[in-house]
Amino acid sequence: MAIPTIYEISVSGRSGVPVPNCDVPLTPLPADLLRDELDMPEVGELQVVRHFVNLSHLNHSIDQGFYPLGSCTMKYNPKINEDVARLPGFAHLHPLTDDESSQGALALMFTLQEWLAEIAGFDAVSLQPAAGAQGELAGILMIRKYHLDRGDTKRTKILVPNSAHGTNPATVTMAGLDVIELPSDANGDVNLEALRAACNDTIAVMMITVPSTLGVFDTKILDVIKLVHACGGLMYMDGANMNSLLGIVKPGELGFDVMHYNLHKTFSTPHGGGGPGCGAVAVNNKLKDFRPGPVVEIIEEPTGDETAPLYGLIMPPKSIGRLKAFHGNFGMHVRAYAYISAYGGEGLRDVSRVAVLNANYIRANLRDTYHMPYDRICAHEFVMEGHFDDAPTVHALDISKRLMDYGIHPPTNYFPLIVPEALLIEPTETEDKATLDGFIEVMKKIAHEAKTEPELLTTAPHITPVARLDEVRAAKQLVLCCRPIPEWDVDYVPATST
Amino acid sequence: MSYIPHTDVERQQMLAAIGVPTIEDLFEAVPAAYRFPKLDLPSALSEMEILADLQSLAEANDSAHDFSLFRGAGAYHHYVPSAVNHTILRGEFLTAYTPYQPEVSQGTLQAIFEYQTMIAQLTGMDGANASHYDGATSLAESVTVALEASRHKRTKVILSPYINPQYRAVTRTYHQGNNVQFVGDEGAADLNDLLGMLDDNTAMFAVSYPNFLGQIEDFKGLAAKVHAAGALLVFVANPMALALFKSPGELGADIVVGEGQPLGIPLSYGGPYVGFFATKMAQMRRIAGRIVGETVDKNGKKAYVMTLRPREQDIRREKATSNICTNQGLMALAATVYMSLMGKHGLKKVAELNYHKAHYAADRIAQIPGYEVDRSKPFFNEFVIKCPRPVREINETLRSEGIIGGYELGRDYLYLYDRMLLCVTEMNTKAEIDVLVDILGEVK
Numbered sequence: 001m002a003i004p005t006i007y008e009i010s011v012s013g014r015s016g017v018p019v020p021n022c023d024v025p026l027t028p029l030p031a032d033l034l035r036d037e038l039d040m041p042e043v044g045e046l047q048v049v050r051h052f053v054n055l056s057h058l059n060h061s062i063d064q065g066f067y068p069l070g071s072c073t074m075k076y077n078p079k080i081n082e083d084v085a086r087l088p089g090f091a092h093l094h095p096l097t098d099d100e101s102s103q104g105a106l107a108l109m110f111t112l113q114e115w116l117a118e119i120a121g122f123d124a125v126s127l128q129p130a131a132g133a134q135g136e137l138a139g140i141l142m143i144r145k146y147h148l149d150r151g152d153t154k155r156t157k158i159l160v161p162n163s164a165h166g167t168n169p170a171t172v173t174m175a176g177l178d179v180i181e182l183p184s185d186a187n188g189d190v191n192l193e194a195l196r197a198a199c200n201d202t203i204a205v206m207m208i209t210v211p212s213t214l215g216v217f218d219t220k221i222l223d224v225i226k227l228v229h230a231c232g233g234l235m236y237m238d239g240a241n242m243n244s245l246l247g248i249v250k251p252g253e254l255g256f257d258v259m260h261y262n263l264h265k266t267f268s269t270p271h272g273g274g275g276p277g278c279g280a281v282a283v284n285n286k287l288k289d290f291r292p293g294p295v296v297e298i299i300e301e302p303t304g305d306e307t308a309p310l311y312g313l314i315m316p317p318k319s320i321g322r323l324k325a326f327h328g329n330f331g332m333h334v335r336a337y338a339y340i341s342a343y344g345g346e347g348l349r350d351v352s353r354v355a356v357l358n359a360n361y362i363r364a365n366l367r368d369t370y371h372m373p374y375d376r377i378c379a380h381e382f383v384m385e386g387h388f389d390d391a392p393t394v395h396a397l398d399i400s401k402r403l404m405d406y407g408i409h410p411p412t413n414y415f416p417l418i419v420p421e422a423l424l425i426e427p428t429e430t431e432d433k434a435t436l437d438g439f440i441e442v443m444k445k446i447a448h449e450a451k452t453e454p455e456l457l458t459t460a461p462h463i464t465p466v467a468r469l470d471e472v473r474a475a476k477q478l479v480l481c482c483r484p485i486p487e488w489d490v491d492y493v494p495a496t497s498t
Numbered sequence: 499m500s501y502i503p504h505t506d507v508e509r510q511q512m513l514a515a516i517g518v519p520t521i522e523d524l525f526e527a528v529p530a531a532y533r534f535p536k537l538d539l540p541s542a543l544s545e546m547e548i549l550a551d552l553q554s555l556a557e558a559n560d561s562a563h564d565f566s567l568f569r570g571a572g573a574y575h576h577y578v579p580s581a582v583n584h585t586i587l588r589g590e591f592l593t594a595y596t597p598y599q600p601e602v603s604q605g606t607l608q609a610i611f612e613y614q615t616m617i618a619q620l621t622g623m624d625g626a627n628a629s630h631y632d633g634a635t636s637l638a639e640s641v642t643v644a645l646e647a648s649r650h651k652r653t654k655v656i657l658s659p660y661i662n663p664q665y666r667a668v669t670r671t672y673h674q675g676n677n678v679q680f681v682g683d684e685g686a687a688d689l690n691d692l693l694g695m696l697d698d699n700t701a702m703f704a705v706s707y708p709n710f711l712g713q714i715e716d717f718k719g720l721a722a723k724v725h726a727a728g729a730l731l732v733f734v735a736n737p738m739a740l741a742l743f744k745s746p747g748e749l750g751a752d753i754v755v756g757e758g759q760p761l762g763i764p765l766s767y768g769g770p771y772v773g774f775f776a777t778k779m780a781q782m783r784r785i786a787g788r789i790v791g792e793t794v795d796k797n798g799k800k801a802y803v804m805t806l807r808p809r810e811q812d813i814r815r816e817k818a819t820s821n822i823c824t825n826q827g828l829m830a831l832a833a834t835v836y837m838s839l840m841g842k843h844g845l846k847k848v849a850e851l852n853y854h855k856a857h858y859a860a861d862r863i864a865q866i867p868g869y870e871v872d873r874s875k876p877f878f879n880e881f882v883i884k885c886p887r888p889v890r891e892i893n894e895t896l897r898s899e900g901i902i903g904g905y906e907l908g909r910d911y912l913y914l915y916d917r918m919l920l921c922v923t924e925m926n927t928k929a930e931i932d933v934l935v936d937i938l939g940e941v942k
Contacts, residue, residue, distance in 0.1 A: 005615075019844050033743050035740075040619060055608055062593035094561070096572075103558050103559070130635070170814070170816060276824075340539065345539035346537075353521045357521055361516060400599070410599055468601065469803045475807075480618070480791055
């Protein structure tokens with residue numbers, strides 16, 4: 001049976017958490033401004049706790065099982081990070097506290113900016129963006145303004161490979177610019193001929209994911225960067241796949257001008273069922289002054305007996321502006337800072353080494369069972385086809401759904417779009433060999449089932465809280481709330497009356 | 499090392515299975531000249547060393563843990579019941595991904611559905627999305643909806659100057675590459691001045707409820723005038739105030755956006771918070787972000803799923819109206835648990851406490867010679883006082899006495915250079931308020 005909604009277990013007149021009595025004289029409330037009705041649940045504390053605990057049992061999560069979700073880097077989220085983010089001096093710090101009174105928070109942000117700049121080989125960082133997509137918007141707006149600032153008004157086009165994350169082209173449109181899509185070659189790399197033909201003085205930037213969304217490192221990346229720079233365009237790196245590059249290569253040294261991180265991928269801040277994240281942007285000196293702000297800088301170096309400098313929030317001189325109220329998702333900054341502290345430089349390098357080792361181990365063990373369209377050493381993830389010639393009714397979706405019956409979250413499927421029946425698998429470095437061996441065994445078993453009992457897959461999952469859903473009905477009927485909304489007479493005047 | 503479980507023996511076994519002698523051999527596609535750079539970072543720390551380091555950084559801040567706080571201006575210090583934190587710390591919520599696979603995500607999906615319901619009830623709208631990054635980006639996204647609703651025939655957006663200045667700044671950042679004119683917020687325009695700017699090029703008219711000065715403006719008849727001009731009316735609302743005051747839906751709003759932080763989310767130096775976005779059904783298919791709908795599974799069992807997916811960037815790519823992907827899921831869950839725990843009665847009681855305490859503080863401050871309280875409009879839990887000394891100076895004195903004073907309005911409104919915006923919530927006891935009043939009395 002489905003779990004009733006919190007409204008369905010509500011009982012009229014019941015109160016939840018008690019509220020203190022008023023310790024000041026009462027002021028009459030302005031009766032004509034008050035609402036008559038507030039339809040909120042009336043539930044006791046235990047019932048609330050039990051409701052949400054029971055709901056939680058319906059989820060798959062990293063804490064429960066393997067999550068090989070390509071391009072999302074579902075690695076272990078260390079528990080200490082949750083504790084430190086909740087330290088009272090952080091949790092109860094008002095965002096508009098004067099800089100002099102928030103030196104601890106500012107020192108942390110400053111240090112994290114420095115570390116993120118160092119890790120990717122850039123000159124400066126802004127921690128403002130709340131998620132990867134917002135980091136992309138920051139990057140593209142900075143580049144737009146950079147060209148305009150130089151009087152270069154023709155650059156309105158942005159090159160995006162057809163293997164890109166959907167956020168890339170959507171970001172370009174949001175910034176009021178135009179997308180030019182580039183084909184990939186047989187290796188999954190950028191097609192250099194097509195790139196050469198597209199490069200001209202209207203190109204603002206090329207956005208590219210490294211390693212690519214196919215999980216391969218583009219062997220011609222230096223040529224790509226050189227071509228785009230030669231026509232006056234800049235290079236944007238989507239850093240979603242940074243988990244394979246820590247201490248392996250610094251994108252800034254390769255020639256990229258800007259990239260965004262996903263602290264909720266690479267630096268283990270938890271995904272939380274869809275956020276919050278942090279899409280910090282790192283830039284070289286060309287774009288430093290255009291960063292979204294405020295950013296943290298040293299306002300005064302220490303003098304005399306002082307050991308710490310004075311930190312302050314400043315707007316970079318040509319900033320594209322604010323992307324968010326206040327200073328970004330500070331709680332995520334704290335968690336990422338703790339995570340980087342736990343590894344140090346050599347430790348971070350080992351993160352990427354083992355992330356790549358794990359992915360290749362699975363790939364090597366499955367390459368005789370599943371078709372690998374790009375059969376070469378992969379980075380931290382790889383793509384394979386969820387389809388067999390001798391099991392024509394079975395698709396990638398069916399394999400994904402069948403995995404749930406084995407307690408494993410499906411890989412990313414049907415992405416990248418350029419691979420038919422794509423399954424994008426990313427194990428991350430925190431999974432041990434036994435888990436990988438278990439996954440390999442299940443994947444082989446499912447391949448066998450596909451050929452012997454295909455309906456086991458096409459009707460999967462079988463043991464989850466619900467079976468496959470009627471998604472068309474959801475969109476058609478559009479039931480978004482479980483309570484009716486009152487109708488008010490708001491003297492709506494039709495447009496023709498004026 | 500740290501969170502990597504592999505032994506050296508396992509590494510060797512895995513390399514043998516792959517068929518390469520060393521891990522370094524897996525990176526040959528990376529240009530050799532740039533491979534394995536030095537990382538100039540501190541050495542690894544143990545968990546207890548990390549805790550000590552962060553404790554010292556946390557203690558270097560003047561937080562509401564050690565100070566009496568009378569500052570709001572967009573971020574509010576409210577009590578968060580213990581069960582909120584315990585719920586969002588459950589690994590099944592905390593470490594789950596976006597619920598793209600509904601069969602193994604019903605917990606997250608149903609919680610979002612309940613969140614949408616509660617936000618719709620608070621705002622008086624027909625539905626809400628699963629969240630935006632914060633109140634500021636919700637406002638920025640509402641502009642996109644208004645432009646779409648006018649089929650991009652209209653390009654003007656009227657913003658009240660008393661919408662949070664940072665929200666207005668973010669909205670401009672978002673739309674700097676688009677053909678939109680933002681007007682209305684350059685000076686001290688009141689509602690009538692703003693209505694005078696309405697024309698047949700206006701796509702959107704946005705006000706704040708309460709406004710940035712804490713006041714409840716008189717919105718009677720506003721919706722009729724905005725709608726008569728063919729524009730959408732957008733409210734930026736404080737959800738805590740909505741527990742007490744008429745819903746924006748009742749006042750004729752088409753879209754209601756705002757900061758959900760007052761609903762069970764700690765101050766946390768500005769984030770993570772949660773932007774709520776609610777709308778009437780007419781705009782529902784135009785809004786960005788994730789939306790959860792009710793449906794059934796193939797056996798007819800009630801279930802929840804992300805719906806209207808073809809609006810989103812991963813499907814629509816360059817034709818999507820927003821690039822939003824990751825949102826603030828866990829913070830929306832915190833707000834849902836908070837609203838459930840407080841419930842119908844608790845929410846109203848907390849809102850009333852805020853009202854009474856703020857008015858008590860205002861009454862006391864009004865009696866101090868040299869100070870004036872702005873009583874020109876009703877207010878909720880924030881109010882403006884005119885100060886006899888520079889606001890910064892007063893705040894320095896307050897800080898030395900363990901109080902974080904009000905927000906310096908001159909930072910955003912030059913003509914309010916001598917005004918302070920004070921916020922009083924249920925967290926401020928009468929004793930704290932009395933101390934504030936005593937110290938203010940000494941710095942005239």
